[in-house]
Amino acid sequence: MISCLIVDDEQGALDILTSYISKTPFLSLAATTTNPLEALSLVQQQPIDLIFLDIHMPQLSGLEFMKLLDGRSRVVLTTAYSEFAVESFELNALDYLLKPIDFSRFLKAAQKALNIFTEPSPKWQLPKEDEYIFVKTENKGKMLKVSFDEIVYVEGLKNYVSICTGEDRVITLLNIKDLEEKLPSGQFMRVHKSYIVSLNKIRALDGGQILFKDMKAYVPLGETYRPAFFKALQEKIMSGNRK
Structure with a gap:
């Protein structure tokens, strides 16, 4: 009515x-x-x-x-x-x-x-985050599409970054801070001044090292970034009760 x-x-x-x-x-x-x-x-x-x-x-x-x-x-x-x-x-x-x-x-x-x-209300949805980016490669004029789901970790190399996708590495003229701002914060995290990791790709933590699935490579966990890193993982960490 x-x-x-x-x-x-x-x-x-x-x-x-x-x-x-x-x-x-x-x-x-x-x-x-x-x-x-x-x-x-x-x-x-x-x-x-x-x-x-x-x-x-x-x-x-x-x-x-x-x-x-x-x-x-x-x-x-x-x-x-x-x-x-x-x-x-x-x-x-x-x-x-x-x-x-x-x-x-x-x-x-x-x-x-x-x-x-009586007009039906529009069904609002949260905007979907970007799923990929295009980066310039070492070959002049060539750009490469990199899906976020493919990225294992990113390594900063002065004015360049190396994007590791497991099988390949993509070297691009980019600042690590600029790339960090483009990556979805719920999926990626800065763990060292020179490294960003995909939380979904982590296989194990061994002291100050982060190991990844199906890879021998590891990334160091910087002391400055440890508190925020473990806070992000807190809900996932299981601990047994000892009597």
């Missing part, structure tokens, strides 16, 4: 719109008022989906009311004057009904509201 409020300083207009709402099965009348200031208070006190709002009112015009409303409810403007149509749609009015309002035209505006309120 769409909760409605009618705001009009003429009782006759209130009565007509009340009758129309009662005949429309998906509309529910929450309140009516001739006072736009009271209407603002009502909107703040309870959820109102749709307001049928007169433009010409003594204390506050309908257009001024919409500016104060600040988008909290959708609005259908009702008026005997057509010259405010452009300004009303600039304020994002749902519809603009000219008095006297017949029931068929009222239903058209109500259907617009129904379409908006």
Whole structure:
């Protein structure tokens, strides 16, 4: 049900719109008022989906009311004057009904509201992180695609980095810090001033050495990086209770 409020300083207009709402099965009348200031208070006190709002009112015009409303409810403007149509749609009015309002035209505006309120919400998804990067190789003009899942570790070599993918090494003119910023933080970690490792590829820890699956090579674990490294692995470390 769409909760409605009618705001009009003429009782006759209130009565007509009340009758129309009662005949429309998906509309529910929450309140009516001739006072736009009271209407603002009502909107703040309870959820109102749709307001049928007169433009010409003594204390506050309908257009001024919409500016104060600040988008909290959708609005259908009702008026005997057509010259405010452009300004009303600039304020994002749902519809603009000219008095006297017949029931068929009222239903058209109500259907617009129904379409908006029953439109399925978009299913938002977290943006997927990049799965690869392209790096320049030693061969001029050649770029190589490197998938994150392939990377075992990265070694910094002054102004170059060596990307180890297990079977191959890719040497590229790149700063290790710049590459670190590109790699997914939940998958890769800096463990030494010269090394970044893939947490998924680690096979074992042996003192200050990090060993990898299916590889004889190892990476040193720097003292500065030890606390953060073990904190990252804390949930995965199993320890037996000795009696």
